[in-house]
Amino acid sequence: MKLVIAIVRPDRANDVLEALYRAEVRGVSMSRVQGHGGELERVETYRGTTVKMGLAEKVRFEIAVSEEFVQPTIDALCEGARTGEVGDGKIFVVALERAVRIRTGETDHGAVTPVST
């Protein structure tokens, strides 16, 4: 069981969701974050004030998956988020100790496997 965290461009978020859906990865959280990953800083001017924007808008995906889904999830994230330019983002995979589905009390593998409805 792993937690896959991906930081991607906001304008690729829809493509990522689409790729995850096609890879049959269900159960995704998404949040807006600001970050910096080595891309060129944007210069913006507001009246007399010129600033370098050190942080760029990014979207952070958090996806808890069972072992067999780790690689498909990473592949889908790369496919959806890649533009080939600096600033495409990163994927982090971390070990997950426990997972509990609140509604049923199922744990671990059962909790991260989507309910077939």
Place this chain on the structure above:
Amino acid sequence: MTDAASLVAAGQVNAGDTAWMLAATALVLLMTPALGLFYAGLVRSKNTLNTFMMCVAALAVATVMWALVGYSLAFDEGNGFVGGLGHAFLQGVTFEPRDGTTIPHLLFMAFQATFCIVTVALVSGAVVERMRFAPFLVFAALWSVLVYAVLAHWAFGGGWLQEKGTLDFAGGIPVEMGSGFSALAAALVVGTRKDYGRQALLPHNAVYVLLGAGLLWFGWFGFNGGSGFSTGNSGVLAFTNTLLTPACTLVVWFALDLMRGRQVTAIGAATAIIVGCVGITPAGGFISPGWAMVLGAIAALPSYAIIVWRPRTRVDETLDVLAAHGVAGLTGILFIGFFAQLSWNGVSNSLVYGDAGQLGLQALAVLVTPAYAFVATFVILRVIGLVMPLRATEREESLGMDIVQHGEEAYVTGEGAILVTTDAGRGSEVAPVADSP
């Protein structure tokens, strides 16, 4: 009425009329930033400023072009197609009353300028979220002269449609059909947004849309109410109809929304206000309040149908200028041909009141105006496209036009922003960071 007529005949300026027209001019000018707000709410947040700035661009470019040549080509005597250059650079536009009115010529020019500005701004709705700002500035300059001024001449400036007797009270021909059918051409030349048809491209702030629509309605009282150029009957009639017609459009739009999706939508309501105001624009001073209410109800139908149908096509006429302005304006122009009433307007009857010929004249405008607007806009944009790229690259479109074209963001947080130049910060100490507990 006889007093007004004698004043016109005597070539005198009337204080009451002038006072109202000064106010009406300011009201119409407000419509352009109001449109900016309306449009900005309808686009994605990363394109808010660019969309608004296209309306601001119209305030700049269209006003300058109007003063240089646009006003003259629209309102100077010329031939049936276009006016002359007698008033170019505002020559001869002074405090003397404009022929046929009791207001100073200078004020007449300013009032008409605000119409040209808002019409240029309207067309931008077709190309937002992907057209570059520089070619839009060039387009605004050329379009305001080659399309708006020409159509205004046809309808108001003594051009061939007006000579024949086609009725257009406040701009169904140059403003509404002119912008709507030009928007269709502009959308086709500039092309679809890269995500169009692939992703849901949703309005980012419905409150802006409602507030923009409300301010547009407010400004429209000057637009229609001022188009009689006096405080006389036709202006009062158009002013009142500007209240009645959009209200009826709203009610019918609610009903259509309920039938289609079981819920009344806010953005639908904002759209209905625009459609109603557009519908009454050509007809305001020519039809009775009762018929104005009927027009409001009828005008909702074709515009609603097109707004539902258009997004299913490959035509990314992004903010539906064709449906809200072109088609609603066309409806209003034709409506005059059926229901204009001499006892209310003192000018002409229509089919229902025994003058079928008027309907023919209205139908003529409905055929030629869209054709001219569409073809001329198509050619203008193709020519500009030869000189400079019309649209942003796909990468720029992804980033959003605000950052790419203006170097600003609408909803900037300032977190992580590093000062590059400021006088205030020079030599001062670094701001203390809050102590950690």
